[in-house]
Amino acid sequence: MSLRHALLGLLVDHPASGYDLLKAFDTSLANVWPATQSQIYGELTKLADNGLIVVSEQGPRGRKEYTLTDTGLAELRRWLTQTEPQRTTRSDVLLRVFFLGVLTPQQARDYLAGQAAHAAELHANLKALDAAIDWDDDNLSVYGRIALEYGQRFAAMQQEWAEWARTQVRNA
Template sequence: MSLRHAVLGLLAHHPASGYELAKHFKSTLTGVWYARNHQLYPELGRLAEGGYVEVVEEGPRGRRTYAITEPGRAELRRWLMEVEPDRSTRSETYLRAFLLATVLCREDALAVLDREVKVWQADRAALQEGLDQAAKALTPDDPYILATTMGVRLNEAMLTWAQDTIERIREHRGGA
């Protein structure tokens, strides 16, 4: 995923400072994309140099508010329409799932999966609460609603996988 396009996408939603963008990454793109300040500010500089964003306001302590420009919108559209996403996944959770049954004894595997179930349940509850709150104030096609709905469904899939795997291990390896 491109930090450049993530920043352009957030700025297409509304102008923001680097600090506000960092907060957006943390609150709306949690688990999807992490942007550290040491990555974000240089990227904003490169986007400004390229004419994709512009400073629309300067405040105290050097605070700058950026907005996307027409060339920035065109670049974001081109990326969305023409560039195939990298669908490969580098996931520690997937790697652990692959290794679970070959490395751990039954009890340890069940303990790991039980931990995963608890994490996915807590995450689902938090995502659903955020979605319920947002649904009161936002339209059904708001980017936050669309992305959070995807997050809820992906979370449900992972939770179902963990619960099903617990049952498979119990059935295959015996015992309750």
């Protein structure tokens, strides 16, 4: 269960409330590990119950600020070094490719063209984001840039693939 560790990771160095974390998920982690409000609040309660985080401050409107405990940090490190990342992924986009044979060649090409366009747009957005951020050389910047670079390479790869794939579909 990576959600638990994503929360621990976000709490390193700066305490935050559920609401703060929700925003972090919706921005920086949106394309890596999306999570809903429901999930986040529930998981924070469990993490606090297990002593991996503590409520360090209570603010207005029932705000609860959580801080990572030593146990929590140790667990984060254990997860990073002692466990293998899960690699089971599902791709709806690719699944559909397997079944394009039931459509006309024109429809199949349209589908692939749509995917190429989508990837191109994503690539442009990520490139713009990269340019807009003022990267320095602290940890957050180094690893944030590495992750963003992944996104850009991935989007470029998808675009090139979809454009190539389109040329492979011949009329029956």
